[in-house]
Amino acid sequence: MPPAPPPRVSVIVPAYNAMPELTRAITSAMDQTLGLDQIEIIAVNDGSTDGTGAELERLAHGCPALRVVHQENSGCAGRPRNTGLDLARGDFVFFLDSDDYLGPDALRRMVAMADENGTDVVLGKIASVGGRAVPRAVFSHNQPRTDVFSSAAYLTLGPWKLFRRSLIERLGLRFPPYRNCEDKPFTVAAYLNASGISVVADYDCYYVRYREDRRNLTLVAGDLVHRMDGIGLCFETVARYLEPGPRRDRLMRRHVEWELCGPLRGLLWRESEEDARERFYPRFRHWARTWATDAIRRQIDAPDRLLVHLLRADRFEDVMTVARNAKEDARRGHVVDKGRVYWAHPFFRDPAASVPDECFDVTDRLPVRHRLEGARWRGDGVLELTGHAYIEHIAALEPGTELVLRRYQSDRPEVRLPTTPRSAPGLPDDGRYEMAGFTAEIDPATADGGAPLERGLWNIYLDVRAQGVSRTVRFGNDREGDEATHPGPRRVVAGPEGRTTVVTPYFTPYGNLSLDVGQVAHHLDAPCRVTEVVWHAARSGVLVVSGRLTCEAGEEDGGRLLLRAENGRGAVREVPVRYVESMDPAGAPARDFTVRLPVRRLSRGRWTLTLVMGGADGADGAGGEPCRAAVVPRFARLGGTRWLRFGRPYYAKPLAWGPAMALAFEVAPVRVATGARRRLRRLRRPGGVAVGTGGSPVRDTERVPAG
Template sequence: MPVKVSVIVPVYNPGRYIEDCVGSLLRQSLPDDEYEVIFVDDGSTDDTPARLDALAAEHSHVHVFHQENSGWSGKPRNVGIDAAKGEYVMFVDNDDYLGDQALERMYEYGVANAADVVVGKMAGKNRGVPVELFRRNHPRATVANAPLIDSLTPHKMLRKAFLDRTNLRFPEGRRRLEDHVFVTEAYLRAENVSVLSDYVCYYHVRRDDASNAGFQRFDPAGYFGNLREALDVVERYTEPGPLRDRLYRRWLRNEMVERLRGKRLLTAPEDFRKDLFQEIHKVVVERFGPEVAAGLPATQRYVAKLAEQGRYGHTLAFAEWEAAIGVKSVPERVEWQDGALRIVFSAQLALHGEPMTFPAGAEAPGAEPPESVRDAIDWLGAEAVTRFGKSSLDLVFKERSSAAPHFQPVRVDHETVPAGDGRVRLVLRSTAVVDPATAAGDTPLTAGLWDAVARLRLAGWTKEVRLGPAPKGERSLPPAGVAAGHVVLPYWTEPHRNLSLDVDKAAKRLGLARIAKDQVTVVDGRLSAPLPLYVPAATEVAVRLTSPASPTPVEVPGTLAPRPSGGGSLLTAALSTGLLADGVWRAAFVPVPGASARHGLPIELRSRSGRVELVRAAGPGLAGRVARKVRGLFGAGR
């Protein structure tokens, strides 16, 4: 078979951190003969070379190249490109890993859209990744119609013929930002770039010891010297004007202004931050005209002005003020509605932990920030009030084990709340609709724990916070619901009382052990039991019966339907007596017939001489004992 994808992995002393990478590459859904993995060992001095050689000996689609240490990742990646046989090449770092279907999905998406570059959705584990770029799929993206420039790491899939035709390779040697130079040129020269956002393809991992190469302290002079090379690429392939200014703005914002703000600046050593500021000052003066900073939000525009004017003391003072800004979020209502969770919540900025206030009825300030920090803070307050209508409050759900983010549809209301003394609070209130069938990027939620995150964008600040805590004295939540083939339980975390979703993992918290024993019946072989579960309409489920008298469980079809009164739902199932051997059988609820997920019920049945009768439905006094026994014996309700 032709090789569809060549995965190129530069390797240098990863130790145990390479194992997740290796595992993900071997688990890919593409058949082994349709992709290859090329490890380029850049002079590792640990036991990695032997580990890779053994891996290649065991797997014919794994290849290893060894070379003397080159100092950085550029040369190993170029060696991999030259050796690659695939139609596309994919770059992966040795301490990161891929989603199991990443290569197959990215390849098919690239072919379908004739893409030279395919950018797959990313998730960051203890590190930041682009967010806005992956709100939706972009089959035909450019630097003009999508925030492509936000993602300049090399972890993308590129057509090999495109790389060879353009002779595009990574800068080599001991240097920084070689990926910025490479990826920027790829974006600007590609005939098409496609962004795949409905599946998490790439997981960026920050090591426990924070020893990833990209997290090491750098020499500011060398760093910003390398950054100028990325700006040179923009200059080479664009004309002067709004597009070039917009692209330049990415480096001004991300690599300069954001390094001079709040805690990020204040926590750096004094000598480093002084050198950092001076190098940023040089680049801003040399390379950026006023139009570049003019497109920034007000807060970033003020910091850019301080950098341009070389006012280091003012920059520190403003950073100290900004470091005290946070966000408060309040979950106000959570309820099931038409098969989806409806979540109403609010958020506002806070200063030193208290709600931030702004001047009431402020008029639009001038475009140019004032000189003093005190005046600039007042200027920013007026800017926030006049632009309040453009602010946003999103709800993002993140799967806890992977940190993969997924935006939910929201409706946002803007409320100006009087705060006394001629000032107001700027409160955003959003109503989100979380459909378990589509909440994970237009795909169903998967089994696991999902944390709700409020994402507030206001006046140049972007703040994320877990949605919570639950209001004091008000901790009510709707019951678990059965939707999209899963049992979804909203719950408050302990001890912080933040909102999360438990998908198919809950056991005792579902409340199944508290089924009222006088409401469970078996009449003419038909089981009927009320369950404290929400279901929007009658749906096919199953009941799994397990008995010491039988080596194999018996699963019978059932129906879960809303109860016309009393809340919750009613489970009914026809008990096929011909399938049940004589003996005592215990029941478990199965939300999807034939699936492995099941939840134990405190119901015991006895089959005898072709008849089935109810032995026991545990009341509150027996709930804990029976639930524990069922889970222990049969693994139900994990």
């Protein structure tokens, strides 16, 4: 009789005196929509004395998928997890703490994400129960394929993730026997060796909570003696897999801030004088000297910069003083001097302390508070913005704030426009920011030094100034209600020839204000409607766009429709459409169209797509009227694609961009290592057949034509 196929997921649950939370943890794994025939649950009772073992046996009696292992107490979570890893048979492993529980559809979603994208680690959205802190930045949106350098994944190093078991076994990964920080080196090693990382952000996959008795291991084993070995291993693991340089510094910065400066400031001074000086301080000093490079020191906040400086200078007494008084000193004010702002710490410019000013410089870290209160088109075609902005802790005396317009993906100079100061009553700090209000005017016809704004997407910034200090920030993500701040598209007369351009204010997915100048015409004069966007079934790297002309456009004499691809540097590629006479649902004559764009011939970079209706010459409509444009929307089902160019693999990844979420593409060469891993995965599949991201099967013997 052939052996049973391995499960898709091995759920490993370390348990020590875990009642009553344990029951929900285990049943949440049993109730997964993936199905118990696809799951094995390995629960390791680590020498419990409260009834945990009996409860596990009771649950296992009615669930063949649950395997219970009893072992002597190890005092940490790592050893029972290792026991589970030694027994695991699944394609994937998920570590479920006995305090927490899974959402019912969690494993199915995470496995599907890994399967579809060939990734080795999947982060499922973490939800808080009872106020326990959870990471948020990485879960802002789904990420089918990313890495630690392109996302916020490195901010969460807990083990509550889906790991491909072949990765774990290839690296020989196991948890060290520490009571605290044992999970971080494991996750770091997996991150840095994974073929890719996926993020499931649209579903609460994992619920973390504090135990009723507050006996979570991270709370009861939170002192330095339980942390030091794990902290050191974090630094060593990053150094093992990354060469010195910006990439290593980016990850090391996290450990300098969280694993070095955080515990030092919060815990070192609580230790006895002897232990602090002889047992712990030398290791903190070593880490600061070894891993906190000059580049990292420039990036971290002033309190951490000060601690690292004192550690590197071997000033134990001063380190203890700074750590002991950290909370009090954090509330001290600021000093403004020659356009720079400094933290008014007692050591600042104290000759006896002899600490350089750079350790206290907070100029680039002070929060800029700003709000868009109104945005409206005036009758003369000018967009008027009102709001307020100020640099926190600096009184807004004689502000010189400017509006800054930067054309997206362009090297051309930015456009700067003055603002008119006005009062802003009601802001905090007893009138300190009373004159932080402003009004700004954007005239698209003359904004660029008397010339009209160029066609394209323009991002809007504020250069906020006060007392000689200048901070530039993206503008618009904090604003009043929709009615006050959402003006529609406007036809603007611009240029010496009196040509018209449609200008559309819009908010990006991050909530920031931008302008679309002549890119997307919306309902004002859209000539057509797109119904389908797909990759060509037989020609790699060719995009097929289909749709129907609007009635008005179809009646135009001599007009022709073009599919236009344009990058941020002004390069344009246009392809004419082909018409087919048809009937609309009401039985009236209609004109359908199809156009094929060879995306594989586009140079690397980001390209936006629009459909443009021009006259017979392809430039202007009848009577010299400008082109009319329609957005090519981003269809959710459209995936990426790959092709060969001069023997090198390239890819196109669809994006959504602009006011109407227009279709854009990121075109770039595939990294050699990534391409090799994908080919190996195809070779391992039965029959040597893989499904490409465009939806069509790709055989290993297939050769995609170059170009």
